[in-house]
Every structure is written in structure tokens, then in C-alpha cells.
Amino acid sequence: MNEDFTKVNCDCILSYIFSDKLKPTGTLKILDQYLENIVSQLIGEGEIKGKLGETTIIHTYGKIGAKKVIIVGMGEKEKCNLETIRLAAGYGIRTAQKINARIIATEVPNSSDIAASLELVAQAITEGSLLANYKFTKLKTKKNSYSNYAIEKLLLIENEPAKIEKINSGIEIGCIYAWAVNMARDLVNSPANQLTPSAFADKAKEVAVQYGLDIDILSGEKIKEEKMELMYSVGQGSEHPPQLITLKYNSGKENANTIALVGKGLTFDSGGISLKPAERMHEMKNDMAGGAAVLGAMQVIAQLKPQVNVLGIIGAVENMPSGKATKPGDVYKGLAGKTVEIINTDAEGRLVLADAVAYACKLGASTVIDIATLTGACLIALGKNYSALIGNDEKLIKQVIQAGKNSGEKFWCLPNDEEFKELLKSDIADLKNTGGRYAGTITGGLFIGEFISPQVSWVHLDIAGTAWTEKDKSYLVKGATGFGVRTLANLVKTFE
Ligand code: BES
Ligand code: MN
Ligand code: ZN
Secondary structure, three states, rough: OOOOOOOOOOOEEEEEEEOOOOOOOOHHHHHHHHOHHHHHHHHHHOOOOOOOOOEEEEEEEEOOOOOEEEEEEEEOOOOOOOHHHHHHHHHHHHHHOOOOOOEEEEHHHHHHHHOOOOOHHHHEEEEEEHOOOOOOOOOOOOHOOOOOOOOOEEEEEEEOOOHHHHHHHHHHHHHHHHHHHHHHHHHOOOOOOOOOOHHHHHHHHHHHHHOOEEEEEEOHHHHHHOOOHHHHHHHHHOOOOEEEEEEEEOOOOOOOOOOEEEEEEEEEEOOOOOOOOOOOOOHHHHOOOHHHHHHHHHHHHHHHOOOOEEEEEEEEEEOOOOOOOOOOEEEEEOOOOOOEOOOOOOOHHHHHHHHHHHHHOOOOOOOOEEEEEEEEEHHHHHOOOOHHHHHHHHHHHHHHHHHHHHHOOOEOOOOHHHHHHHHHHOOOOOOOOOOOOOHHHHHHHHHHHOOOOOOOOOEEEEEEOOOOEOEEEEEEEEEOOOOHHHHHHHHOOOOO
């Protein structure tokens, strides 16, 4: 919005400061003048240090239109990138929420300070703010005290008219990304009695209709008939039939390549007959986070319309024990023609993905990215801030890591040596579905790779550690993170 920020009527205005440039400049300088040098004074007293995550609330007592000013630290200028902007915006919004602000204005930090375009800076502010403002309130019955979004209105203020167009376009793209991430978060936070495989398929249909994507759903027995026994076997103990959801974005460009995004959509993973311990089993409602990331990315792609064809494939299945469930030792054959001995029914994600990636290859994808909360071992190896990555194509691996950096989502590449595959040899079938305790994330990933057609570039992403967070932090809100939506959409854009 092109407006004098000292005149904007709002609950608070956010302004940013670097820790190694602790002098009010630009917007902050003007605010300081209007506020009788209180900002300079707080800097002098050491209250404002400019550290990333630090916020300082200043009451304005009617000296400007805003009731309060929140000064948000951005850390060192040298280290500042788009992720710093997202984080700073997120911290600012959190503080604004605490003081019950409903209408918030924010300055747009100077893009020349950050070595990024103005459009990207505006996009990052928008993403950080909308993601921080998310709350999963659907199931709370006291509606008045909870709303999905605490903040009603966010205004980006710029007084140079020449900059407005770029800022507006950044806002628009930022909204597209953030709404898609929050949609994915809603799905992952939803309990498994509500988000069943067929409810997941219904949601995918809704997204397809709203954003103009083609959709095709294979349900229940149909999956078995199409020779995807590995996927079918995972769901056969459940009352809820499995759903193989395929969303299609067609670029309309001649000879365009097809990229497939393939997500693990276990709406609940009890472990099956190899039942999980009770203590943390409830968390396994989030075992469809990979599928949600694919749906979110497809929602972005449908709006940004890149010049490449994209398939979004989600294997939505519930893993339950019952008289019909797979027993350890059972053998099934997948779409790619390989037989698998099921040693542990809790290693189910790779079975669903084995058929889903084979299906992607069958549909003509030349690049396949699969994304899954696949292994607990991933949390042991990399913790909660990095996702694991493994694949068969160095160039694609680099592309994914870069797309992740641009999105503020971190990936660490694991080795893919042939010798790991020995751990997956079965005595009676082509493969077994677990490789034992050692190198669990690698063998889980390489198992899926065994179902990729030759010549197809493939990368597997294990988001077991990053899909869910126990703490609020800047734009991450306790619960589902929506990890992967932005990286996948950004990645697809690099294929244009
Ligand atoms: N969905 C789990 C992996 C998981 C565990 C994700 C914890 C997030 C948090 C997966 O299906 C699973 O159970 N994996 C097993 C594999 C093992 C049996 C080879 C695991 O990691 O223990
Ligand atoms: Mn499992
Ligand atoms: Zn699982």
C-alpha cells in the first residue's frame, strides 16, 4: 500500500533493524523522530540489540497513526537472506498476536540490504507473516475465542510509488505459497477419524476443481486390479479402502517433460500387525505429511502455471491390524513386477511409495520426487531441522537442495552406494521391506528407488523429522509444519 506509514491507523507497525547497523535509518529514522527519539534511546540503553528473534514494543501515545511500534531484530546484515526475512516477519507477527493486534502494518525491508529482489522480499514477508498467523482451530467449539487467523489485516507499507507494483506481485505469490502450506498443515493436523483416505481424496478433488487441475482416483480393489499389490496390502487391514490420487497439471507446452511429485499419505500408521507402542502412536495421524505436501505444491503449481507438466500422486492408505491385515513374512508383488517379503508391517510407507513411483513412471514421468515421513531413523540421524535426501541423479539432487535453500527448508544428502542394497535382499523374494537397524533412512529410500524405471531421475525426501514441530518458533506453529510444499513448488519452477 502506498501510504505514509506515520499516518496509517493500525494496532501496530513492524519495523526492522540489523544488529550490526544499530542506527535508525529509513522508516525507523522517521519513526524515531515522531516518537521523540525513543528508538535511539532504547538502542543506547542496550534494550534494542537487533538480534534475530528479538522484538521491542513501543507505545506511541497518539504521536503516529499506529498504536504501537514493534521493532524486530534481523541479526547481522551480512547473514541476512530471504529466510531471515521470513523469520523476522514471523517473530514480529507473534509479538503482535500477544498484544492482541488485529490490524498490522509492516515496512518492507530495503531489498538492496539483502541481495534479493524487492518482489522476493515482499513475498518472504508475506509468507513469514501468514505462516506465523496460522492456528488449527477447526475442532475447538468456543468459536469466539479462537479463530484460524488471529490477525485480520496485514498492510505492507511503502511510500515510493515506483516500488508498489513489485511489492504487490510479491504479496500475491507469497499468499499463494502460504495458503497452500496452511492448507497442508490443516490436513496433517486433522485427526485420522476425520481425514480418512477417502476424505483425503475428496479434499484433493476440491483443490483440483478450485484451481483447475485434472484428477483421477483409483480406489480400493481397483488398486489391486491395476497390479499395485504392495500399496493395496498396506491398506487391507483397514475398514477404509486405500485411494491412489493423481492430480495432473498440463502446461500446454509441446514436448514438455513430466515431473511427478509422489507423496506418502498414510492417514494413520498403527504399524499394522507389527503394532507400534501406544505411547506416541497418536502422532501417526501425521504420517500423510508427504501426501499433504504434494497436494499443497500442486495447489501452488496450478496458480503459478510453470512451463512443464506435473503429476501429483498421493498414496492415501490407513495401516491397521486386523484379520485381513498383512502378516510378517507375507509376500506381495508390485506394479514394477518385483516381489517383496514383508518382514515388518510397520515399514509400510515404502510399500505404498514403491507402487506409487512405479505408477508415476508408467504415466511417463522423466523425473520423480517422492516425499515421505518414512523413517524414525531420520530423526536419529538428522534431528528436526533437516530432511534427508537420497537419489540417483546428482544434478537433480543439487536442484532440490537449492530449491530448499530458496524456501528456507534444509536437506542433507545421504550416500547411495550399491552395497547398501545388500541389506534389502530376501531369501525367498526379490526384496524384503526392511534392511535392519543400521542405515535405516538410506535403506528405506533405496528400497523405493528399486521401483523407479531405468533412465528416470529420482530423488527421495524423508521428512520424518521436519513435518511436525513441538514448539512455536517464528513462522513455525506447534503441530504440522507444511514442510515440503514450498520446496516442491519452487523446484518445479526451476524446470521451466
Ligand atoms: N511412519 C513411520 C516413520 C516415522 C516414525 C515417522 C516416527 C515420524 C516419526 C514409518 O512408517 C515407520 O514406522 N518406520 C519404521 C521402519 C522400520 C520398521 C524399518 C521405523 O522407522 O521404525
Ligand atoms: Mn510405519
Ligand atoms: Zn509410516
